[in-house]
Amino acid sequence: MEWGAVVVAAGRGARMGAAENKIYLKLAGKTVLEQALDAFEHCASVDSVVLVVGSEEQERAAGIVKAAGYRKIRKIIVGGAERQDSVCAGLNALSTDGALIHDAARPLVTPEQIAACCAAAEEHGASALAVPVKDTIKVSDGQGFIVETPERSLLWSVQTPQAFSRLELLEAHRRAREEGAFATDDAMLLERLGRKVAIVQGDYANLKITTPEDLPVAELLLRGRQGVRGKEVQDD
Numbered sequence: 001m002e003w004g005a006v007v008v009a010a011g012r013g014a015r016m017g018a019a020e021n022k023i024y025l026k027l028a029g030k031t032v033l034e035q036a037l038d039a040f041e042h043c044a045s046v047d048s049v050v051l052v053v054g055s056e057e058q059e060r061a062a063g064i065v066k067a068a069g070y071r072k073i074r075k076i077i078v079g080g081a082e083r084q085d086s087v088c089a090g091l092n093a094l095s096t097d098g099a100l101i102h103d104a105a106r107p108l109v110t111p112e113q114i115a116a117c118c119a120a121a122e123e124h125g126a127s128a129l130a131v132p133v134k135d136t137i138k139v140s141d142g143q144g145f146i147v148e149t150p151e152r153s154l155l156w157s158v159q160t161p162q163a164f165s166r167l168e169l170l171e172a173h174r175r176a177r178e179e180g181a182f183a184t185d186d187a188m189l190l191e192r193l194g195r196k197v198a199i200v201q202g203d204y205a206n207l208k209i210t211t212p213e214d215l216p217v218a219e220l221l222l223r224g225r226q227g228v229r230g231k232e233v234q235d236d
């Protein structure tokens with residue numbers, strides 16, 4: 001199957017509290033956005049990429065893409081008010097049968113994880129990268145009291161990339177819009193239609209840059225990888 005990726009970067013990064021969109025912050029010498037795009041550029045399963053950016057940020061993103069020399073980025077388009085709107089805009093701009101959805105805010109994704117999501121979606125119809133939950137999770141009553149403790153062995157913390165048939169995901173987005181459903185990820189839009197989404201076990205390191213304390217952790221992990229790659233080159 002031919003795979004295209006929608007990389008969504010049109011958020012504001014309000015929880016980061018930085019002066020600019022968090023995806024333009026630097027991590028290990030590159031922007032968060034470039035770290036994420038690098039993985040898609042280096043993944044043999046991916047043919048093309050649509051980058052979805054904020055309305056004021058098209059020029060800046062185009063500059064970054066040009067300077068980095070990415071060959072797979074076909075379009076840079078403007079996103080919407082919610083992540084769901086940005087993904088939908090990206091899906092409409094993509095032309096491949098398979099659609100990978102990825103948050104630009106996850107700079108630690110690897111080409112291997114992307115390829116694993118494509119393979120699982122080819123086998124099962126749809127897939128999402130996820131890691132088993134480490135903490136005990138509580139459900140609250142919304143007023144500060146615990147009401148329930150779900151069985152932890154069944155809980156997964158879902159990440160991106162998530163992989164789908166492009167037309168099936170577009171249809172799920174259309175249904176969600178029509179029915180006023182709001183989802184924080186794309187797997188949820190298929191779940192609500194009773195479709196199966198396979199879990200691909202990922203890595204705790206594929207964190208989402210959300211709040212300021214995520215930055216030093218991601219920097220350390222990325223520098224560690226660069227160190228390993230540097231050593232591999234020396235050993236060759």
Ligand SMILES: Nc1ccn([C@@H]2O[C@H](COP(=O)(O)OP(=O)(O)OP(=O)(O)O)[C@@H](O)[C@H]2O)c(=O)n1
Pocket residue numbers: 008009010011012013014015016023052079080081082083084086087102103104105106208209210
């Ligand atoms: N309208 C939006 C909202 C989010 N995103 C993207 O979706 C990803 C995950 O969203 P999140 O981490 O919530 O990013 P922000 O919305 O930027 O953060 P915040 O909620 O703190 O403002 C990010 O890559 C973000 O750029 C997007 O493309 N369009």
Ligand SMILES: C[C@](O)(CO)[C@H](O)COP(=O)(O)O
Pocket residue numbers: 083103157158159160184185186208
């Ligand atoms: C899709 C996602 O990365 C899964 O963990 C996440 O839900 C997106 O971030 P948001 O903070 O919920 O917008």
